[in-house]
Structure formats: C-alpha cells, structure tokens
Amino acid sequence: MFKLxxxxxxxxxxxxxxxxxxxxxxxxxxxxxxTKTSARSDKIKHxxxxxxxxxxxxAQKAAIIILAVKPNMYREVIQEIVPFLDExxxxxxxxxSFSLETLRHLSGGKAQxxxxxxxxxxxxxxxxxxxxxEKETSQDTRQEILTMFSCLGKVLxxxxxxMKVVGSLSGSAPAFIELFMKAMVDAGVSYGMSPEDAHLLxxxxxxxxxxxxxxxxxxxxxxxDDVCSKGGSTIRGISSLKENQFEEMIHRAVEKTTERFIxxxxxxxxxxxx
Ligand SMILES: NC(=O)c1ccc[n+]([C@@H]2O[C@H](COP(=O)([O-])OP(=O)(O)OC[C@H]3O[C@@H](n4cnc5c(N)ncnc54)[C@H](OP(=O)(O)O)[C@@H]3O)[C@@H](O)[C@H]2O)c1
Numbered sequence: 462m463f464k465l466x467x468x469x470x471x472x473x474x475x476x477x478x479x480x481x482x483x484x485x486x487x488x489x490x491x492x493x494x495x496t497k498t499s500a501r502s503d504k505i506k507h508x509x510x511x512x513x514x515x516x517x518x519x520a521q522k523a524a525i526i527i528l529a530v531k532p533n534m535y536r537e538v539i540q541e542i543v544p545f546l547d548e549x550x551x552x553x554x555x556x557x558s559f560s561l562e563t564l565r566h567l568s569g570g571k572a573q574x575x576x577x578x579x580x581x582x583x584x585x586x587x588x589x590x591x592x593x594x595e596k597e598t599s600q601d602t603r604q605e606i607l608t609m610f611s612c613l614g615k616v617l618x619x620x621x622x623x624m625k626v627v628g629s630l631s632g633s634a635p636a637f638i639e640l641f642m643k644a645m646v647d648a649g650v651s652y653g654m655s656p657e658d659a660h661l662l663x664x665x666x667x668x669x670x671x672x673x674x675x676x677x678x679x680x681x682x683x684x685x686d687d688v689c690s691k692g693g694s695t696i697r698g699i700s701s702l703k704e705n706q707f708e709e710m711i712h713r714a715v716e717k718t719t720e721r722f723i724x725x726x727x728x729x730x731x732x733x734x735x
Contacts, residue, residue: 462522462523462524463491463492463493463512463519463522463523463524464487464491464492464523464524464525465481465487465491465492465493465523465524465525465526465527465609466492466493466494466495466519466520466522466523466525466526466527467492467493467494467495467519467526467527467529468494468495468516468519468520468526468527468528468529468530468538468542469495469496469497469528469529469530469531469534469538470494470495470496470501470502470505470529471496471501471529472581472584473529473555473579473581473583474494474496474505474527474529475505475584476579476581476583476584476588476613477527477529477579477583477613478492478494478505478509478511479509479584480583480584480586480588480612480613480614481609481612481613482509483586483612484586484612484613486608486609486612489509489510489511489512490510490511490512492509492511492512493511493512493513493514493518493519493522493523494506494511494512494513494514494519495513495514495515495516495518495519496513499513516538516541516542517541517542517544517545519542520542520545520546520550521545523550524549524550524551525550525551525553525605525606525609526542526550526551526552526553526572527553527555528552528553528554528555528556529555531556532556532557532558532559532725532729535554535556535558535559535567535729536567536729539552539564539567539568540567543568543569543571546568546569546571546572547571547572548571548572548573550571550572550573551572551573551574551575551602551605551606552564552568552572552573552574552575553574553575553576553577553606554574554575554576554577555577555578555579557578557624557625557628557632557722557725557726558725558726558728558729559576559726559729560576560621560726560729560730561574561575561576561593561594561595561621562730563726563729563730564576565595573595573597573598573599573602574595575592575593575594575595575598575602575606576592576593576621576624577590577591577592577593577606577610578590578591578592578624578627578628578631578632579610579613579632580631580632580634580635581635582614582635583613583614586613586614587614588610588613588614588615589614589615589616589617589631590610590613590614590615590616590617590631591616591617591618591619591623591624591627591628591631591632592606592607592610592616592617592618592619593618593619593620593621593623593624594606594618603618624722625719625722625723625726626715626719628718628719628722629715629718629719629722630715633718637711637714638667642663642664642667645659645663646659646660646663649662649663685699
C-alpha cells in the first residue's frame, strides 16, 4: 500500500510532492501518481522518483488519495475511481468547488472525505492550508492529514463554512498580494528605477514585513504606527491609501472572492444531483 496517491500532478500536485519529500513525510517510493499525459508523469517521476500509474491503480493502492485535477475534472475522475474506494481510504479534495456533502455523494459514501485548501507558497514550504473534516472522521485520520499538510507550511483546521473564507484569505490571496507587489514595482519603474532593483526592494520588503508580523504580538494598526511619524513621508502615503479607500477595496475583493466560492459550491451541488 502506498502512503499517498495523487490523481493529477500539475502546479499544486507538484508543490505537495516536493514539500512532503523535503519534509521526509514519506519516501518517493511511498507516493504513487497519475496524470493525463505521460509526458507530465514522466517528468515528475524523473524529478522526484515517485511511482507512476493509472487513476484506477492510484485509488486501489494508496491509503490517502489527493484529487489534484482541475475542478471540472473532479466528477469524471471520482466516477472512474469509485469502484476502488472503501472506508479505509481517505479522499482529499483540494478544490474549493465541492462541499463535503457533494464529495460524499459523488464517491457513493465509500471513502472518508476531507477538504483542504492549500496555496501556491506551498511550493517553497511557506504554504497555508485550511482543512475541514466530516464529523465522523477519526482522530487518527485528522492527525495524519494535518501532519501531512503541515509539511507544506502551516495548517489550520476550520469548520466547513469557514472554508470559503480560507479560500479568500489564503487560497486566492497570493494573487492579491502579487497584484499589490506588481503595482509597487511599476511605481518604482515609473521613477526610472530598473525593474530588477524595484523587484528586489518590493519582494524583500513584503517578505520582511510578513516575518515581522509573524514574530510580534502587535496588531497591524500598531505596526503601521511604528513606520509612520507625524509629518513624515509614510503617513502621507497611508493617508492617500485611506482616502482612496484601500481597506474597503480589499474588503470588497475578499467579499467577491468568497461569493464566488459559495456559487461554485452551489453549482457543483446542483451538477452532482443531476
Ligand atoms: N493553483 C492554485 O493556486 C491552487 C490553490 C489551491 C487549490 N488548487 C486546486 O488544485 C487543483 C489542481 O490545480 P493546479 O493548479 O495544480 O492544476 P494544473 O496545474 O492544471 O494540474 C492539473 C493536473 O491534472 C491532470 N489531469 C487532467 N485530467 C486528468 C485525468 N483525467 N486524470 C488524471 N489526471 C488528470 C493534468 O495532467 P497533465 O499535466 O498530464 O495534463 C495535471 O497534471 C484544482 O482543483 C485547484 O482548484 C489550486
């Protein structure tokens, strides 16, 4: 029996494998994967030494099965593997689109189902994963899944109705932060700075600020005060952001993203009942 199986191994699948192997959660020989094209699975096998097979064999031979395909493939892939599932298997969805109820329905109630929401910084070991379990899930399974995702960074167990917020605040948020960083780099370049220099300044500053926030108990408002001095330059920039409703804009972006997570859950529910 393999410790882990991945059906699909693109961006997120590779980030998971890389993180788990780096953390020595398993050996490469304990991971089995399948992808749509052999070109992709051969590449992953070559890079990490994992075992490559078919979707059916992954489902048959792995104790934990992560569905790392795009949401539009979930239904088809689950249908394909249902015959190989049983109550000892843990089926992990990493897409925001399916509720535990829909996953249970699609898998015919044959496996334990778990929802997890990782993010792209998992690729470099600084991921944030939100996880939610069915209430029947055993303590051992919960621990095993939480330990597995903690190899990719940090992990937070939440009630299922908070998964949409996890989706916004950590799943989608790398793109929000990247947009902010792009705007900062563009602003630097508009003053004639080279893109490389502006990139270095912005990336290191975001990295450093995140480290600082992680190492202090101070609320963000107080951290902002630490950078601002009366009549200084930072306060002028902060005032401009506030006048332009920066915080409200972020709030609205989170609201829109969360709304979309709710819609996707509804759409997949209707679809799975057809
Ligand atoms: N990217 C993110 O930031 C992020 C964050 C959190 C969660 N997620 C979730 O992670 C999942 C995967 O996203 P991704 O960005 O990693 O997608 P991706 O890079 O497009 O990878 C999808 C993988 O699925 C494989 N695949 C497609 N059809 C298949 C089939 N019938 N059987 C087996 N494998 C199949 C593809 O194989 P080939 O390579 O051979 O085509 C590819 O390896 C999605 O459900 C997404 O919602 C993504």
